[in-house]
Amino acid sequence: MEAKSVFSNKKDTNTEQKLDMDRIPAHIAIIMDGNGRWAQARHLPRVAGHKQGMQTVKKVTIAASDLGVKVLSLYAFSTENWKRPATEVNYLMQLPIRFFKTFVPDLVKHNVKVMVMGDITRLPAETQQAVKDAIKDTADCDGMILNFALNYGSRDEITRAVQAIATAAQDGQLDPTTITEQTISDHLMSSPLGELADPDLLIRTSGEERISNFMLWQIAYSELEFVPEHWPDFDGEALKRAIIGFQGRHRRFGGL
Numbered sequence: 001m002e003a004k005s006v007f008s009n010k011k012d013t014n015t016e017q018k019l020d021m022d023r024i025p026a027h028i029a030i031i032m033d034g035n036g037r038w039a040q041a042r043h044l045p046r047v048a049g050h051k052q053g054m055q056t057v058k059k060v061t062i063a064a065s066d067l068g069v070k071v072l073s074l075y076a077f078s079t080e081n082w083k084r085p086a087t088e089v090n091y092l093m094q095l096p097i098r099f100f101k102t103f104v105p106d107l108v109k110h111n112v113k114v115m116v117m118g119d120i121t122r123l124p125a126e127t128q129q130a131v132k133d134a135i136k137d138t139a140d141c142d143g144m145i146l147n148f149a150l151n152y153g154s155r156d157e158i159t160r161a162v163q164a165i166a167t168a169a170q171d172g173q174l175d176p177t178t179i180t181e182q183t184i185s186d187h188l189m190s191s192p193l194g195e196l197a198d199p200d201l202l203i204r205t206s207g208e209e210r211i212s213n214f215m216l217w218q219i220a221y222s223e224l225e226f227v228p229e230h231w232p233d234f235d236g237e238a239l240k241r242a243i244i245g246f247q248g249r250h251r252r253f254g255g256l
């Protein structure tokens with residue numbers, strides 16, 4: 001009997017036939033890589049990749065929301081990105097402003113709530129304000145949470161959690177012998193996500209197979225999908241292919 005091809009990530013596969021809408025991952029995290037290479041391949045400046053990448057953020061946000069994803073975490077700017085040329089950093093700092101100027105009505109229409117992880121106090125004041133306004137403008141939405149990691153680094157996040165826990169112990173507010181994994185989770189920047197804090201699926205675009213200091217604690221049991229598309233070429237169909245890959249694996253959470 002011919003073996004039944006159950007799952008396939010090939011581009012020409014009709015993903016509608018194989019996507020199990022009853023097993024959509026609740027929390028998907030994405031490292032949006034490949035914007036510079038996308039631009040370079042077209043003999044464009046790097047910022048053209050970032051500009052197109054922002055359009056992909058809009059497209060994938062709606063696609064994820066329509067699929068019933070509960071949390072979409074996007075690695076937009078890492079603590080290491082400050083080392084990039086000042087011209088590129090300045091351009092990147094404008095993107096949240098442009099994103100919200102053009103997309104808040106669509107976010108509200110799709111009932112998407114904006115959340116941010118990271119130390120935004122280091123961002124330019126107008127960027128901070130745009131983020132704060134978007135959080136406020138979408139506060140009443142109870143659909144998908146769009147969680148931007150902005151000036152975020154996982155080691156920084158864990159260090160801040162340890163500092164807070166040590167201070168609480170020093171002040172007599174916390175008995176060190178009662179510290180559990182939940183204590184640490186509760187002190188991470190993802191703690192407002194509660195039970196949804198840990199991604200079920202982590203996607204990284206552009207073929208690189210690295211985690212790059214993103215949600216190190218939270219992805220302990222996440223399925224990892226490294227896809228070839230540069231972020232600007234990623235879309236709803238690529239998202240479905242990644243979810244099919246996720247659905248094709250038996251998730252063990254450490255057990256058998």
Ligand SMILES: CCc1cc(N2CCCCCC2)n2ncc(-c3ccc(F)cc3)c2n1
Pocket residue numbers: 032035050051053054057075076077092093095096097099100116131134148150231
């Ligand atoms: C601050 C760096 C940056 C870069 C960036 N790129 C460039 C690099 C990654 C690919 C996506 C496009 N995007 N795209 C959306 C945002 C954004 C961030 C926060 C927010 F609240 C709303 C939107 C964004 N932020």
